[in-house]
Amino acid sequence: MTLSGFVTDSRSAWGKSAARGAETHHLVHHSADVAAVFLTLLDQPHWRARAEAAVGRVLSAHEMRCLGALVFLHDIGKLAPGFQAKAWPEGHGLTLRGHLECGWLWANLPRQDALAGAIVHLARWPGMGEWLAALFAHHGRPVPKPGSGKASEAFPLLPGYDWQAEEAVLGKALLHWFPEIATAAPPPPAPTFLHFFCGLLTLADWVGSDRRAFPFEAQFRPNYWQTAQERAEARVAAIELGSSPPLRGPAGWGLISDYPAPRPAQQALGALPTEERLILLEAETGAGKTEAALWRFAALLEAGEVDALYFAVPTRAAARQLHSRINLALRRMFDVAPEAVLAIPGQAVAGEAVGTRLPDFNVLWDDGEKNPARWAAEHSARYLAARVAVGTVDQVALGGLQVKFAHLRGTALSRALLVIDEVHASDPYMTETQGALVRSHLALGGHVLLMSATLGAAARRKWRSEPQGDLAADAALPYPAVWTSWGLHPVVADPDGAKTVQVTAHDGWSGADAAQLAIEAARHGARVLVIRNTVARAQETFAACRDHAPDLLLAVNEIPTLHHSRFAVEDRALLDDAVERAIGKVSPLGGRIVIGTQTLEQSLDLCADLLITDLCPMDVLLQRIGRLHRHRRPRPDGFAAARAVILRPEDGLDPLTHRADNGLGAFENGPSLSGVYVDVPGLAATLDQIIEHPVWQIPAMNRALVEAATHPQALERIAEAHGWQSYRMRVTGKALAEMQTAGLCVLDRAAPMLMPNGRVRCFPDDENIRTRLGESGVVLTLPESTVGAFGRPITRLALPAHWSRGLTGDEIVSVTPGQPVTITVSDRAFIYGPEGLRQGGGNDA
Structure with missing residues (x-):
């Protein structure tokens, strides 16, 4: 026709x-x-x-x-x-x-x-x-x-x-x-x-x-x-949705690194056949897992198995740091290197270029280029369509949940090697949602590499769809190890990766307690990393240090500050750079104190002389210890050996089964357990290991430490010994409830789009699901020329979800300049300065 x-x-x-x-x-x-x-x-x-x-x-x-x-x-x-x-x-x-x-x-x-x-x-x-x-x-x-x-x-x-x-x-x-x-x-x-x-x-x-x-x-x-x-x-x-450009050469170790030979964990991964589609690499922090993942990507690309890479890490700070490393690696691997996209919502970053979103939905890039390949960086829903992207793990989880653009995210990711760094078991909801997308990704022929230094057997068996095992048998398994469809492959111990850590429990976890320990060590020349469980306790510690030793604190533009999630995006980027300069791999000698929260605990290449941290679950604690003595380099007198001081409540852990404090435990008579880390038996098991074994050999003891404090059989014994059986049942129930909640929110790609009655299977409320993922609440658009905590313009500020109730984000925002600035929205006032965002009334819970 x-x-x-x-x-x-x-x-x-x-x-x-x-x-x-x-x-x-x-x-x-x-x-x-x-x-x-x-x-x-x-x-x-x-x-x-x-x-x-x-x-x-x-x-x-x-x-x-x-x-x-x-x-x-x-x-x-x-x-x-x-x-x-x-x-x-x-x-x-x-x-x-x-x-x-x-x-x-x-x-x-x-x-x-x-x-x-x-x-x-x-x-x-x-x-x-x-x-x-x-x-x-x-x-x-x-x-x-x-x-x-x-x-x-x-x-x-x-x-x-x-x-x-x-x-x-x-x-x-x-x-x-x-x-x-x-x-x-x-x-x-x-x-x-x-x-x-x-x-x-x-x-x-x-x-x-x-x-x-x-x-x-x-x-x-x-x-x-x-x-x-x-x-x-x-x-x-x-826009790089077609075939990948060729590698610079064969996908051997020399394509990835100038080091003459790969380390044991890297060699173990590099030796696997490209037909293996789900791999779990267990190795200590600092074992070179990032380079191992890049080697795997190169091998799969050469074999025609994948065409893209998404590297998921737990925090935004880790994503920013890794993004720079990945861009350097890509320039080594390709003659025409793709620009890695930084997959952090609210930002447009491709390679080294930073984009500013314009009112007409276009993006103005700071290098003046109009590179179509940056298309994927211009909207968060498109991040997973990038040739290479480095970002937070929540972007992966959003592809497995019933939220807007989940189908796009899942399909876009399908051509990629999905790397999830530092998977662990502390958040059942996140584990369940990540698992949903991983299963659907594998069903489409995708490839997945899971990496962890601290994954317990219970979580590992869930990832691998295996029944639960015996504590003694699980604790005796080799470590480091690689897991494939053929089972466990032991990894030879890395002679250069061994680390001895002295661990000490300290009674008292107030801001003054942490500040006193940190100041004393910094005055003896130590680079001190302080990680608190809550923003409120981190701000309290910062205030105590500022009162007595402001010159020792982390600073941006000579302004003392700390690191946590309640900063504007523009200021967070400055903070991330400042932390790396202060206690990173090549940071100079000299006493200083970096205070932060969970934003500093995982996947970051930091190298502190002393760690001061709140008590937390064992898998999380080992992650925090991974920021300590990460590289062989000169140390100040008295800090040649790695040391970690773990702050604990003076009145013991039993009160935490009735009321939450400092992110641990739960509120009495509440409708459900609430807190950052509610598993008090797990905390007690961690504390027992600290007291019983004051010297930890890493990685030789990793497996035993993790199983002693995370294995269900171990936790049942701890609960019985302390009379916490009913509380333990509530913790287990909470985990099951979170998994069930996640199951209700998961996008079931095996279900028809129409129900038997002919109605469409629609998604539930996005915001409830996104909030549970830990995403921010309302994002406030600030007036033009608003100056942030460090003298630079800021444009937007995200409120915590529990401070956002009743707000839509469309309200008029007024700012009273100063240091700190006062931000008023609706009937609420907030204070923003070098301590981050605080409520006007001072309650930063």
Whole structure:
């Protein structure tokens, strides 16, 4: 058939618009753009392989063309006059409508001549209801079906705009550009494939909606499909969604490092076949796990197993530090190196370039370049589509939960090696949500590398879907080790990795207690790292040090400060750099004190002389000790041996089973256990090991220490000895409840998108799920020229979730300049300065 001369006399339907409707892109053209991007993605080997893994067989060329035809109809609801009127001059008198709802309403208008008769072919395809549910979820979440009786209201016949004529244009283009639909059909919409399709469609829609690559054409052009294909191929390549550039050379150790030979853990990982898709590397902090992961990435890339890398770490500070290391490594590995994206919400960073978001949704990069490959860095939902990204583990978890853009995140990640650094068992909810995405990632043929210095057997067995084991047997397993589908592979001990640590319990954990210990050591030349369990206790410790020794404190622009999560994004970047300069690998000798919270405990390459830390679970404590004597370098007198002082409450641990204090224990008679670390039996087990073994040999004792304080059998014995059986039951119940809660929130990619009654499986409230992940609460947009804690402009400030109740983020924010500044929003006042964000009343719980 031909499209020549087929035009309508009325107003044309638009698919994209700008300048209040003065500039438009024809609906058929936009539909073609997105379908062309989708098919171009499906032509890439890795996207094709993941799609075929999801469907369970090879896709035929005709099936893929039929999938493209479905994608072509993703915006069919935009035909509705109530949607088109959004770009019309005022006075049209129509009720404005969303195009996704209108898509369902259009489907409730059964007509034999719909889409110029193409509807007859589509109607014979099985599972069209499921396909429509996926099509109308392309803005990030499934959309419920509206009442069928509203269809005629949404599609009235009007003078000046004939939606049926415009539908005929769309239908004729469909028949002309996708003639396969007359004789073929897409694969059946099996759930796993449908969820993958939904994510790939969302990705294609985002790419195909970018005016920089798909310029507007308002008047329908019959030969536009060729243009759309050419633009799609160019754009997919430019933003690095196509095949990876070749490595600089063979994927051997020499590609990764100048060191003459890999260390034992690195060698063990490097020797594994590329067919292994789930690997767990257990090795001490400082064992070179990052380089091992990069070596694995290079091997998989060379073998054609993956096309991208996402490196997930626990904290934003760790992500920033690792991001710099990864960028250096990429320049060594590739002739044309991709820029690693920093996957931290609220930031746009690619390589060394930093972007500023503009009001028109574009980004201005500080190096002046307009590099299309930075596209993935410009929105947090696109981070996982980057060739290489380094970010927080919550971005991975969001791909496994029923939250907006979960389908996009999961599908985008499918081509990548997913590395999760420092997995451990202290958060059952996070473990469950990470596990959900890992399982779906593996089901699509993806590769996963889990790394930990402190993973207990109970958590490891859960990751590996194994039954629980015996304490004695689990504690006797070799360490370090690599786990694969073949089981445990012992790793030879690294002679350069051994570390002796003197551990001491200190009675008293007030801010004054910690400050006194830190000041005394710093005055003897030690670089002291103080890690407190809560922001409030960290601020208390900082205030005590500032009163007596401000010159010894961490400083930014000569302003004494501390490190925690309640700083503006711009100030956090300054803090991260200052910490690395103060106690990093190449930090100078000289006494100083760095005070922080959990933001400093994991995945950071710090090298303190002395650690002062609150009591915490054993796996967390070993992570904190990993920031101590990490490298062989000169030490001040009296600190040649690594030392850790663990602060504990003077009145013992029993009160913590009735009331929470300093992030430990739980509130009495509360509806549920609440606190940072509620497992008091686990804390008691950790304290027992500190007292019984004042000298720890790392990594030789890692396995025994972790099992003694995390294994269920060990904790049951501790609870019985202290009479904490009922409390232990509550802790276990809380963990089970958190896992069940996570299970309710997990996106089940094996479930159909329609329920048996025909209703769409919609997502629950995003905010409740995101808050449970530990994401920030309301983000306040500050007035222009607001000066932050260190004299630099700041633009936004995130409130903790429990300070955000009743706020939307749309309130007017007023700032009273000063040091500190006072920030007023609604009926609340906050103080922001070198101590971070505090409530106006001083209650920083």
